[in-house]
Amino acid sequence: MSEFPVATSPAPGVMGVDWEVRVDFERLRQYRLARVRQMMEEHDLGAVLLFETSNIRYATSTQIGYWAFNKGERYALITRKGRPRIWDFGSAAKAHRLQLPHWYDEENSVGGNTGLQGAIGPEAGLHKHAAQEIKSVLAEEGLAGERLGVDMAETAVILALQAEGLNVVDGQQAMMRAREIKSQDEIILLTQACAMVDGVYQGIYEMLKPGIRESDVVAYAHARLFEMGSEFVEAINSIAGERCSPHPHVFSRRPIRPGGQAYFDIIHTFNGYKTCYYRTFVVGRATQAQRDAFKQAREWMDAAIDLVKPGTTTDQIARVWPAAQEFGFADEMDAFGLQFGHGVGVGLHERPIISRLNSLDDPIEIKEGMVFALETYAPAADGRSAARIEEEVVVTADGCKVITLFPCEELMVANAY
Numbered sequence: 001m002s003e004f005p006v007a008t009s010p011a012p013g014v015m016g017v018d019w020e021v022r023v024d025f026e027r028l029r030q031y032r033l034a035r036v037r038q039m040m041e042e043h044d045l046g047a048v049l050l051f052e053t054s055n056i057r058y059a060t061s062t063q064i065g066y067w068a069f070n071k072g073e074r075y076a077l078i079t080r081k082g083r084p085r086i087w088d089f090g091s092a093a094k095a096h097r098l099q100l101p102h103w104y105d106e107e108n109s110v111g112g113n114t115g116l117q118g119a120i121g122p123e124a125g126l127h128k129h130a131a132q133e134i135k136s137v138l139a140e141e142g143l144a145g146e147r148l149g150v151d152m153a154e155t156a157v158i159l160a161l162q163a164e165g166l167n168v169v170d171g172q173q174a175m176m177r178a179r180e181i182k183s184q185d186e187i188i189l190l191t192q193a194c195a196m197v198d199g200v201y202q203g204i205y206e207m208l209k210p211g212i213r214e215s216d217v218v219a220y221a222h223a224r225l226f227e228m229g230s231e232f233v234e235a236i237n238s239i240a241g242e243r244c245s246p247h248p249h250v251f252s253r254r255p256i257r258p259g260g261q262a263y264f265d266i267i268h269t270f271n272g273y274k275t276c277y278y279r280t281f282v283v284g285r286a287t288q289a290q291r292d293a294f295k296q297a298r299e300w301m302d303a304a305i306d307l308v309k310p311g312t313t314t315d316q317i318a319r320v321w322p323a324a325q326e327f328g329f330a331d332e333m334d335a336f337g338l339q340f341g342h343g344v345g346v347g348l349h350e351r352p353i354i355s356r357l358n359s360l361d362d363p364i365e366i367k368e369g370m371v372f373a374l375e376t377y378a379p380a381a382d383g384r385s386a387a388r389i390e391e392e393v394v395v396t397a398d399g400c401k402v403i404t405l406f407p408c409e410e411l412m413v414a415n416a417y
Contacts, residue, residue: 009188009191009394009401009403010022010188010191011191011192013195015192022188023185024185025061028061028185028186032058032059032061032183033078033084035178037078037080039174040174043149043173043174044147045147045148045149046080046146046147047077047078047138047141047146047148048077048078048150048151048171048174049075049076049077049134049148049150049153049171050076050171050175051074051075051150051151051152051153051157052070052151052152052175053068053069053074055151055175056074056086057346058175059078060076060086061103062076062092062100062104064089064092066269068089071116071117072116072117072153072154073116073117074088074089074092074112075087077134079137080141081141082137084103084108085109086104086109086110087111087130088109088111093111097109114130114153114154115127115154117154122156122159127156128164130160131164131166132164134148134161134164134166147167148166149170149171149174150168151171176351179346179351180351181367181368182345182369187371187394189270189273190371190392190394191403192271193274193275194275194277194403194404195405196228196229196270196275197225197266197268197275198404198405198406199228200220200224200225200228203220203221204220204264204281205412208262208281209256209284211255211256213252213253213254214238214239214240214251214252214253214254215238215253221233221266225266230268230269230270231268231269231271231272232269233268233269234267234274234348236265237249237251238262239262239263239264239388240256240260240262240263241254241256241385244263244385244386245380246328246379247386258417259283259286260283261281261282261283261386261387262280262281263386263387263388264279265278273344274345275344276342276344276348276373276375276390276392277390278375278388279390280294280412281411281412281413281414282385282411282412282413283414283415284415285413286413287382289385290382291411292381293378293379293381293386294387294410295410297376297388298376298389298408298409300320300322300339300376301376304317304321305393308374308395308399309399310365310367310368311365312365312366313363314352314354314359314365314366315359316363317341317354318339318354318355318360321339322339323356324356327377332355332356336357337375338375338377339355339356340354340355340374341354341355341372341373341375342354342372342373342375343370343373344392345371350372352366352370352372354372366395370394370395371392371394371403372392372393372395373392374390374391374393375390390404392404
């Protein structure tokens with residue numbers, strides 16, 4: 001990794017102007033739909049039926065807000081050649097017809113309901129009705145008897161589809177394969193999302209002082225991200241002091257004290273695309289144990305980044321990270337998510353997933369166009385502090401570019417004494 005990383009794509013802020021080519025949203029929509037159909041072909045699927053929110057957004061370019069995230073209240077059907085179909089929450093279907101009139105009309109954007117996660121039981125007939133509608137569409141398009149890939153449906157939905165004689169198979173792997181290679185427009189959106197977090201970290205660095213609580217940082221980050229145009233803030237991990245080791249993955253109202261280490265993870269969504277972006281600080285003054293932990297986490301990070309290029313396999317990256325027992329855990333399941341890599345896109349955890357838990361026995365090839373986060377964690381010798389680093393990278397033809405640009409070459413001391 002270069003001493004000062006430079007992003008591989010622009011972060012233009014406003015997504016469209018008349019005087020410069022930036023994100024082409026129609027190109028983005030067509031690319032994503034084509035990727036889904038390519039993977040349907042490779043997985044021998046006549047159609048995919050989607051309930052998982054990220055999959056629906058990717059394939060249909062629709063959304064109704066994050067209150068509906070993965071509640072099973074909306075579903076979409078993508079066939080080999082027909083237009084995408086969306087069954088949505090009541091009046092949202094009419095809204096789609098107004099928002100994207102060249103994609104949706106009264107035939108392919110309609111209301112639907114599969115029981116609101118069991119709140120309406122199967123005896124009401126909604127599950128059966130939905131299954132019959134889907135069966136009818138497949139028959140109309142000449143796909144009766146073809147394999148129907150389903151991603152993450154409720155058990156009652158699966159049973160209703162099977163009761164109608166549909167050949168239900170796993171569709172999630174096809175969708176994960178579709179989403180793993182990002183287009184130029186997706187990379188710009190991911191870079192812009194990271195650029196927003198760059199700015200939030202500047203504010204966090206300036207605000208960190210004794211008495212500031214973990215929850216205060218969470219509140220600030222939410223407010224700043226929404227001011228900058230974030231669509232949704234999924235989580236702000238805010239961890240400090242003795243809570244750093246082991247990593248609890250949840251913030252508290254604990255006040256930060258002089259000499260306390262603190263690390264943060266900012267997960268938000270911009271125009272559908274997410275970040276996962278850790279940084280570590282210390283407040284006032286740093287001990288040698290804290291500096292040593294950060295140096296170790298940085299060395300593990302740089303070793304991983306140096307390997308990222310097309311043709312590398314994920315086991316090669318996982319092997320440069322320590323085994324679980326080397327940093328205080330019983331096994332790889334116990335330590336999962338600490339020395340870690342994961343794709344980032346419309347979902348937080350996409351392909352490739354890189355860890356010693358899965359990659360040593362089931363490696364996959366790194367490909368140009370992948371965008372993923374690399375995470376390292378090093379507990380300090382003092383038994384309470386720890387360093388957490390995360391970088392997002394874009395895989396290019398000759399290596400990778402880092403798009404998380406807030407300084408992370410050495411441990412930063414906020415409000416040094």
